[in-house]
Amino acid sequence: MSAVAGEMTELLATRGAEKVFGSAVTAASCARDGQTFALGTVDGDIVLVPVAGLKHPETWTRVEAHDGAVLCLAPDTGKEGFLTGGEDNRLCRIGPDGTVTELHKGRRWVECVASTPGHIAFSAGKQLEIRDSSGETTLKTLEHPSTVTGIVFDTKGKRVAASHYNGVSVWFVQARVDTVRPLEWKGSHTAIAIHPGGEAIVTAMQENDLHGWRLSDGHNMRMSGYPRRVSSLSFTRNGRWLATSGADAIVLWPFFGGGPMGKPPTELARLPGVFCSAVCAHPKSDIIAAGFEDGSVLLAETGSERVLPICLGKRGRVSTLCFSPFGGMMVFGTEDGCVAAIDLSASD
Amino acid sequence: MSETKIPVTVLTGFLGAGKTTLLNHILSAGHGRKYAVLVNEFGELGVDGDLVVDADEEVFETNNGCICCTVRGDLIRILGSLLRRRNKFDGIIVETTGLADPAPVAQTFFVDDNLREKARLDAVVTVVDAFNVSRTLDESHEAVSQIAFADVIVLNKTDLLDEAALEAVEARLRGINASVKIHRACHGKIALENVLDRGGFDLARALETMPDFLENNEHTHEEGVTSMSFSVSEPLDEQRFQAWIGALLQERGADILRAKGILHFAGQKERFAFQAVHMMADGDYIGPARAEEGQESRIVFIGRDLNRPQLRRGFESCRA
Structure with missing residues (x-):
């Protein structure tokens, strides 16, 4: 590199665009057809970024979806649109044109939502509700011992897992009689991820640790040593690595060769003293996107030391990152209310 | 703060x-x-x-x-x-x-x-x-x-x-x-x-105005929950205080419901407001003392089965 950082033209400026909306961004998602991104804010807005207008922020639209923060966001079951949950106790469907349809309104915040083409799962308080793809019909309501903090479907959409105090509950979506498989570990579990091959479930814990369970035999795995609480975790496409925030680098735990037990994690893209705040694994390549608390965003290759900076600092803590389904495009949002989108496939 | x-x-x-x-x-x-x-x-x-x-x-x-x-x-x-x-x-x-x-x-x-x-x-x-x-x-x-x-x-x-x-x-x-x-x-x-x-207003004032005679009032019937306050007029050594309070809360934190103090550390112009809940402790500098307040440090413990001589000796040993 020849230029000084300050004089370098950021990749974001040549390959993408950004716009400051002012409200902290809480979540991001891409529709299944890859044509629209959505980002939610603490003030209840959904920002829709059409892929066709990726570099033209004047085509991005803001939709008022919730009264209070958008707490969770997922692609809709169909090709287009999104599902959002908020502090106004509502679950909504957002069309690609910005139409808002209320699917649920209860007495608790809708804190988590996840979907497959066939099902919607969302949580409000201790209850996890499974609906059909239309979102109109409740198939089952599953009770948990404390408030649900994270929901994931397995890759095939057959099982759904929810994190809460003292562990995780795994349920079969289609079961006639609901019996839970409890994965127990004392403490508060605050986020969840599932291995794409169904080999393990990992949670982030209140005490700057991760906890994992091997699903074949329920064996416990502990992954500790973080200086901060882990807020973001993402398995790579083939499940070889689990990328996380919580340190001043991307932390990667090996899920091969007997790992992660007894194996030290690998660190990528270390920015001394600047903490990684969000990670997202690329859906098709061995690449991790990482956002840092100063607003820097970069891509890092898992197999090498190679790092590609997207932008450097000055945008506030990166709170969320999301790739399109084929990984050609990416958006991110920050706590200072910056929304940015970049086309990674474009050639000049 | x-x-x-x-x-x-x-x-x-x-x-x-x-x-x-x-x-x-x-x-x-x-x-x-x-x-x-x-x-x-x-x-x-x-x-x-x-x-x-x-x-x-x-x-x-x-x-x-x-x-x-x-x-x-x-x-x-x-x-x-x-x-x-x-x-x-x-x-x-x-x-x-x-x-x-x-x-x-x-x-x-x-x-x-x-x-x-x-x-x-x-x-x-x-x-x-x-x-x-x-x-x-x-x-x-x-x-x-x-x-x-x-x-x-x-x-x-x-x-x-x-x-x-x-x-x-x-x-x-x-x-x-x-x-x-x-x-x-x-x-x-x-x-x-x-x-x-x-x-920090309440804490500073409550400790300042807390009369010492309350220290004699050990007779309570609320399951042994009582308050004890101690003061020293010389500045404290910060490291010695942290070591003492850390060990004390670790050992007796289950019985010490709350501890609060306004402390003067040697070499510091500002007063330090200390507070603890069971074993967890925290503190912050809250600005300099007024001239008439002097260099007095005060601490109060609220808890069960507190040992007054032991607490007093411990606090006094933190003097710089």
Whole structure:
């Protein structure tokens, strides 16, 4: 590199665009057809970024979806649109044109939502509700011992897992009689991820640790040593690595060769003293996107030391990152209310 | 203390003491401020402009090796989300159920880095029914804890007692918690500045004005919960103090409900406000002392089975 950082033209400026909306961004998602991104804010807005207008922020639209923060966001079951949950106790469907349809309104915040083409799962308080793809019909309501903090479907959409105090509950979506498989570990579990091959479930814990369970035999795995609480975790496409925030680098735990037990994690893209705040694994390549608390965003290759900076600092803590389904495009949002989108496939 | 941190007031009090009345009084007063209020069940609350969130009191034990460390995960989640909004609230009020032990609420603000960064525990305000308090204290372990944890007591329903009886009640409350500020009230009517956004103010003043003769008042019947205060007039050695208090809380933290102090460390111009809840301790520099206050350091312990000579020797050994 020849230029000084300050004089370098950021990749974001040549390959993408950004716009400051002012409200902290809480979540991001891409529709299944890859044509629209959505980002939610603490003030209840959904920002829709059409892929066709990726570099033209004047085509991005803001939709008022919730009264209070958008707490969770997922692609809709169909090709287009999104599902959002908020502090106004509502679950909504957002069309690609910005139409808002209320699917649920209860007495608790809708804190988590996840979907497959066939099902919607969302949580409000201790209850996890499974609906059909239309979102109109409740198939089952599953009770948990404390408030649900994270929901994931397995890759095939057959099982759904929810994190809460003292562990995780795994349920079969289609079961006639609901019996839970409890994965127990004392403490508060605050986020969840599932291995794409169904080999393990990992949670982030209140005490700057991760906890994992091997699903074949329920064996416990502990992954500790973080200086901060882990807020973001993402398995790579083939499940070889689990990328996380919580340190001043991307932390990667090996899920091969007997790992992660007894194996030290690998660190990528270390920015001394600047903490990684969000990670997202690329859906098709061995690449991790990482956002840092100063607003820097970069891509890092898992197999090498190679790092590609997207932008450097000055945008506030990166709170969320999301790739399109084929990984050609990416958006991110920050706590200072910056929304940015970049086309990674474009050639000049 | 950073002024950008949002003050959090914890409102406790036994069933029927008048918490909801006080809360309604706070919210409907024309103060022009905006509060977020966490309640355990929706009642008749609901004031335009304020945000009321229904929270379940969800307590968990942390895995940090501290046996008595239970915290409220629901507060971490809900406040964590509300604090992402900028310039939206002037303060946050957390109401607890009548039977709740205040320790987990207070400890939550020591455990979670995000809350520590963005909010500060301003005061634990306990509403007490002056008419029924004696019986409640005789019957309930939690009521004693709520008195012990309080920074401010709102002594409500004072119109039902005469002056002598009120003084007896106050004496009993001070027997448990010698450093608490007591405000008398009827129907929850109290000047809001006595309850909200107290900062380090109450602690500094309560410790300054706490008479030493209370140290002789060891006779209590509230399951052995009492207060002991100590003072030294010479500056303290900061490292020696941290080593002593750290070891003490580790060993005796289960019995020490609260510890608070205003300390002068040698070589520091500013006073240090120290506070602990069971085993968790924290502190902040709060500005220089006024000239007439001298270099005196004071500390108070509220807890069960406190050993006065041992605590005194320990505190005095921290002198620089």
